Amino acid sequence: MKQMILSLLVVALLAPMGFADDDVVPAFTPSQAFDVDPVKLPDFKHKNLDNGMQVYYIPDHELPLVNVRIMFPAGKLHNPMDKPGLNNFVADMLLKGTENRSATEIAETIDFVGGSINTGAGNNTMYMNCGVMSRDMELGFELMADALMNPTFPEDEIERLRMQRVSGLMTNVDDPGTIADEQWNKWVYGDHPYSQPTVGTVESVQSFTRDDLVMQHQRLIVPGHAVMLLSGDFEYKDAQKLVNKYFSGWIGNNPPQVLIAGAEADKGREILLIDDPNAVQSEVRMGYILGPYNLGDDMYAFNLMDYIYGGGGFSSRLMKRVRTELGLTYGIYSGLDARVQNAAYSISGSTKNDGTGQFITESLRLMEEAVENGFTQEELRDAKAYMLGSYPRRFETPSQVAGQFQNALILDLGDPDEYIANYRKKMAAVDLDDINEMAKKYLHPDQVRIVVVGNAEVVKPMLDEVGTVTVKSIDEFKTEM
Numbered sequence: 021m022k023q024m025i026l027s028l029l030v031v032a033l034l035a036p037m038g039f040a041d042d043d044v045v046p047a048f049t050p051s052q053a054f055d056v057d058p059v060k061l062p063d064f065k066h067k068n069l070d071n072g073m074q075v076y077y078i079p080d081h082e083l084p085l086v087n088v089r090i091m092f093p094a095g096k097l098h099n100p101m102d103k104p105g106l107n108n109f110v111a112d113m114l115l116k117g118t119e120n121r122s123a124t125e126i127a128e129t130i131d132f133v134g135g136s137i138n139t140g141a142g143n144n145t146m147y148m149n150c151g152v153m154s155r156d157m158e159l160g161f162e163l164m165a166d167a168l169m170n171p172t173f174p175e176d177e178i179e180r181l182r183m184q185r186v187s188g189l190m191t192n193v194d195d196p197g198t199i200a201d202e203q204w205n206k207w208v209y210g211d212h213p214y215s216q217p218t219v220g221t222v223e224s225v226q227s228f229t230r231d232d233l234v235m236q237h238q239r240l241i242v243p244g245h246a247v248m249l250l251s252g253d254f255e256y257k258d259a260q261k262l263v264n265k266y267f268s269g270w271i272g273n274n275p276p277q278v279l280i281a282g283a284e285a286d287k288g289r290e291i292l293l294i295d296d297p298n299a300v301q302s303e304v305r306m307g308y309i310l311g312p313y314n315l316g317d318d319m320y321a322f323n324l325m326d327y328i329y330g331g332g333g334f335s336s337r338l339m340k341r342v343r344t345e346l347g348l349t350y351g352i353y354s355g356l357d358a359r360v361q362n363a364a365y366s367i368s369g370s371t372k373n374d375g376t377g378q379f380i381t382e383s384l385r386l387m388e389e390a391v392e393n394g395f396t397q398e399e400l401r402d403a404k405a406y407m408l409g410s411y412p413r414r415f416e417t418p419s420q421v422a423g424q425f426q427n428a429l430i431l432d433l434g435d436p437d438e439y440i441a442n443y444r445k446k447m448a449a450v451d452l453d454d455i456n457e458m459a460k461k462y463l464h465p466d467q468v469r470i471v472v473v474g475n476a477e478v479v480k481p482m483l484d485e486v487g488t489v490t491v492k493s494i495d496e497f498k499t500e501m
Contacts, residue, residue, distance in 0.1 A: 096143050203294060294471065304368065
């Protein structure tokens with residue numbers, strides 16, 4: 021009785037405010053006008069040292085912070101094929117001891133001023149990144165220069181890092197998602213550096229010698245191969261003096277050349293099924309090599325097209341159909357991998373074993389539908405609203421600004437200032453015909469190569485209807501990790 025009285029009171033209170041039972045909440049309609057003003061970057065300077073090192077000075081006085089990023093365009097294309105993960109191992113060893121400081125002293129020195137310093141290596145770069153308060157900028161330069169120019173690669177630190185790496189890789193042996201990712205790269209790229217796992221394999225990590233690390237450091241960590249991105253709260257003259265003090269005397273070999281031929285796209289739909297009899301769900305990876313990440317003038321229309329098809333999270337057709345309507349997954353996403361030479365367009369997600377066939381066929385059907393019928397004006401409007409509106413948020417901190425400059429430089433997107441200034445204008449200029457043309461030009465459902473990690477007894481009959489299936493035991497791949 022009390023519950024009924026409470027309900028009647030709620031209705032009575034809401035009715036005068038315009039929320040009677042027969043009222044409909046008006047739908048949200050995004051504005052038709054888009055903000056196409058360029059992101060306002062501070063006046064930056066681009067200088068080259070005599071040793072070939074490029075330096076970008078990007079001031080930002082909003083916060084008393086400085087971010088220093090030094091990158092080398094030395095990703096997997098510069099990693100020996102017979103030593104997967106070597107670049108990544110070298111990068112991590114740079115902070116494990118120098119001629120002047122031990123690993124502990126480096127860590128304690130940066131921690132004492134509340135800063136951070138880290139290294140890494142991925143598909144396209146090796147890098148060192150340091151963030152400090154403005155007052156500690158010189159200390160950041162000193163630590164970075166010492167680590168880059170004078171690493172000693174102590175044997176005890178090599179063994180410590182080796183044990184950590186092997187332990188992590190052994191943990192991944194039982195992770196279907198990791199197996200799916202790595203085997204899809206091999207399935208698509210074949211005998212090419214992009215097929216290699218970033219951190220290597222147990223076998224490769226165990227094979228690294230100190231000589232391997234020293235030689236790779238001498239070959240790749242050289243000034244003529246380096247780009248510094250200095251962003252944050254500094255005065256140009258002061259920063260230039262510090263750059264010259266710590267880096268103008270750096271001497272190294274000539275930048276290495278990439279001699280690896282581009283990976284070739286395979287024709288025809290083929291499926292690698294990795295049988296895990298204990299799996300209750302399937303990990304699915306599918307796609308194909310598309311070409312260089314920089315698609316030229318097509319890049320803006322392509323990104324909008326992909327946002328609508330599968331890259332836009334809950335706004336995408338893939339998510340709406342495969343997740344929301346069919347309930348086959350928690351998430352499904354598409355995108356173009358950021359790789360300099362041969363980027364792959366891929367779709368990934370996981371689903372229950374008995375939904376694997378429908379997960380794949382619906383994804384391919386939506387791709388075919390996009391090619392044949394294109395998209396709608398409403399979808400384009402919503403995609404533009406998000407991509408144009410969210411773009412300035414990529415420049416909120418000195419580290420983010422440096423990251424955007426890095427992407428433009430490494431991925432060959434042109435002069436960073438010009439690329440960033442024109443991004444929203446060019447994105448806004450894309451029309452419906454443009455994105456429909458992108459679907460026809462870049463979506464190739466017949467070329468999709470697929471990797472599934474799942475229970476073959478349940479999954480294989482479904483996959484036989486999709487393409488040619490090769491079945492292998494998961495135990496075979498565990499030994500490769």
